[in-house]
Amino acid sequence: MILTMSLVVLSFGVFAQLKVSSTGKVGIGIDPDATFNLCMNSTIFKSGFTYPNLIITGDPTNAPYGRAMYPSSNNTCRLGLTTNQFYAVYAASHYANITLLTSDKRLKENFRAIDQPLTKLLQMNGMKYDFISQGTDTIKNEKEKQRRLRLEKNRLGFIAQDLEKIVPEAVFYFEDEDRYYIDYNEVIPVIVEAMKEQQAKIEELKSAVANCCNANLKSASIPTGTTNNIAENVALLDQNVPNPFSQETKIGCFIPEISGTSVLYIYNMNGTQLQQYSITGKARQSVTINGNSFDPGMYLYALVIDGKEVDTKRMILTK
Numbered sequence: 001m002i003l004t005m006s007l008v009v010l011s012f013g014v015f016a017q018l019k020v021s022s023t024g025k026v027g028i029g030i031d032p033d034a035t036f037n038l039c040m041n042s043t044i045f046k047s048g049f050t051y052p053n054l055i056i057t058g059d060p061t062n063a064p065y066g067r068a069m070y071p072s073s074n075n076t077c078r079l080g081l082t083t084n085q086f087y088a089v090y091a092a093s094h095y096a097n098i099t100l101l102t103s104d105k106r107l108k109e110n111f112r113a114i115d116q117p118l119t120k121l122l123q124m125n126g127m128k129y130d131f132i133s134q135g136t137d138t139i140k141n142e143k144e145k146q147r148r149l150r151l152e153k154n155r156l157g158f159i160a161q162d163l164e165k166i167v168p169e170a171v172f173y174f175e176d177e178d179r180y181y182i183d184y185n186e187v188i189p190v191i192v193e194a195m196k197e198q199q200a201k202i203e204e205l206k207s208a209v210a211n212c213c214n215a216n217l218k219s220a221s222i223p224t225g226t227t228n229n230i231a232e233n234v235a236l237l238d239q240n241v242p243n244p245f246s247q248e249t250k251i252g253c254f255i256p257e258i259s260g261t262s263v264l265y266i267y268n269m270n271g272t273q274l275q276q277y278s279i280t281g282k283a284r285q286s287v288t289i290n291g292n293s294f295d296p297g298m299y300l301y302a303l304v305i306d307g308k309e310v311d312t313k314r315m316i317l318t319k
Contacts, residue, residue: 052076092134093151101185117193123166124187129155158182205271209300209312233258237303237311244316245291251315252286253303255279260306267300274299291317 019027019034027034040056052073071077080086114120131152139145160180164171170186173179238252255262262279264287274294277287289301296319302312 114190114193117190118197120166120190121194124158125162127157127159129157131155157184158187163187202269205269209302212309212312232256235259235303235305235310237301237313239313240289240301240315244318245289246318247291249289249291249315250286251289251301252284253279253310255282255285255305257282262303262305265302265304266294267302269298269300271300289315 017029017032019032021027021034025034025037025039027036027039029040033039052071054069054077055072056069057067133149133152139148160171160173160182163182164173164180167187167190170183172181172183174181233256234254235256236254240249240251242249251264253262253264259282262285264277264279265273266275266277266289267273279285279287294317296317298314298316300312300314303310
């Protein structure tokens with residue numbers, strides 16, 4: 001009898017599948033640990049169903065991640081429901097093939113335009129920065145350690161405290177955590193509306209330049225009363241060659257003999273004058289533009305004779 005009881009005690013002590021400590025903590029599984037309120041030293045798998053199940057495991061092959069939670073087959077199972085959602089999920093990294101944000105019109109109201117989107121966009125400062133390291137000394141897997149270090153370096157984004165002054169709708173401060181967060185999706189509509197506002201200004205400028213050039217081109221033609229020398233008294237502005245250009249380009253023009261002051265002006269697409277070149281000669285002339293004098297982009301150049309605009313054309317400078 002004593003031998004039998006000893007074997008039973010030994011069986012429960014060495015091969016027990018359920019352990020309860022004197023403090024009420026429970027361990028379940030093969031040789032379980034009863035140092036936590038509930039410790040399951042094995043995979044948890046809900047049986048009796050035909051569809052995939054959620055698995056929680058402490059399999060050491062999951063290193064360096066420790067315990068893992070995943071579905072029994074790929075791309076299955078859900079975490080939360082549309083009508084039963086988690087309020088917040090905190091994580092260092094998020095990986096997904098698709099991320100969908102709720103944007104159903106039926107869930108929204110009080111629609112209104114974004115105020116001064118271009119002004120807001122021009123005030124934003126994109127930054128390149130590194131995250132302060134959270135420490136990787138406890139990670140034994142060297143590849144995983146290097147991967148996490150790379151994720152902390154050379155990030156692109158905004159500073160939340162700065163962006164809050166420009167687009168406060170995109171910045172959130174949680175007082176209990178004393179931490180700022182940015183919803184980058186809130187910045188996208190500002191960018192879209194800013195581009196539309198800028199394009200409208202470009203089209204307005206192009207229309208104004210075209211109307212101005214057509215009117216002044218006619219006034220720059222100086223009639224002489226004869227048809228033989230009309231061409232000699234018509235000012236002309238050529239398209240720059242080459243166009244686009246990266247190093248230098250030449251702008252040709254024709255200056256009538258009876259003309260006075262002739263100037264070639266260079267403007268950016270906002271209509272701001274950047275440079276001017278005085279033309280002292282007559283008849284066929286040319287001006288060489290050095291690409292190092294400007295940043296890559298599109299520019300306008302106009303020929304003005306005796307205070308009247310002859311013509312305006314566009315040129316493109318590449319890197």
